[in-house]
Amino acid sequence: MTPVQVAAAASQLAVLTEDDLIRRADPQELNRAEIYPGRMGNTRRTGVGGPSPAERSKLLRRIRRRWRRGDLAA
Template sequence: MNGNWLRVSPDQLEQARADLNWAYELAMTERDGDSERWAGTDKAWNALDFLLDRLGFEIPLVLGAESFVEFPDVEPDSEEMFDFLENLEDDWGYGPPSYLTPAQVATAASQLAALTEDDLIRGVDPQELKRADVYPGPWESPDELVWAAHYLPDVRNFFAAAARDGDAVICWLD
């Protein structure tokens, strides 16, 4: 399971909101072409989400804040929800994508600008991630925290570029 981001212009975001299949094709083209408009966090997505949340980070940059899909009003782990997710037309991996608006991207970039790898993991006990069942685990040593934190410079650069260009960001797991 890997975390992914795709920078899109506001016009492309509107097109994606109207046609997620089009957005999926764009995402795969950019990812397969190793475009600077795509970035990934490999398996560290959940650890980054946990560590940023632990610091009080306001924007859920790993999983996105806005949904492309209106979910039914049912229990998250219910058979109805599994049926709903199974019937989605697109193949984004682990559920439909979400996104961050250009304003949310700018806020995230601003917060990330001052954050260092040391800030991200300072005072963190690997057992916190283990107790929280953070993917991928097993979180037995501080070296595993360093591995998760080493993605931060690329994340910071990606969001700075997106904010500079006024882009939105599509977020998904595959």
């Protein structure tokens, strides 16, 4: 990402709360996109329904790859 792209993404993300992200998440769409397949809502690992740190890193890598390919809208 270029510095301008990073700044634009950061400014858009800065206004979002965790509740905003959770409300906007569509588990079925994430599964179809293989961003977080079959694990949405799994509370066994963390106790709060979120990914483990390793899963979170993997998820972010997938999102970055898809964003770079243009598969995700800005």
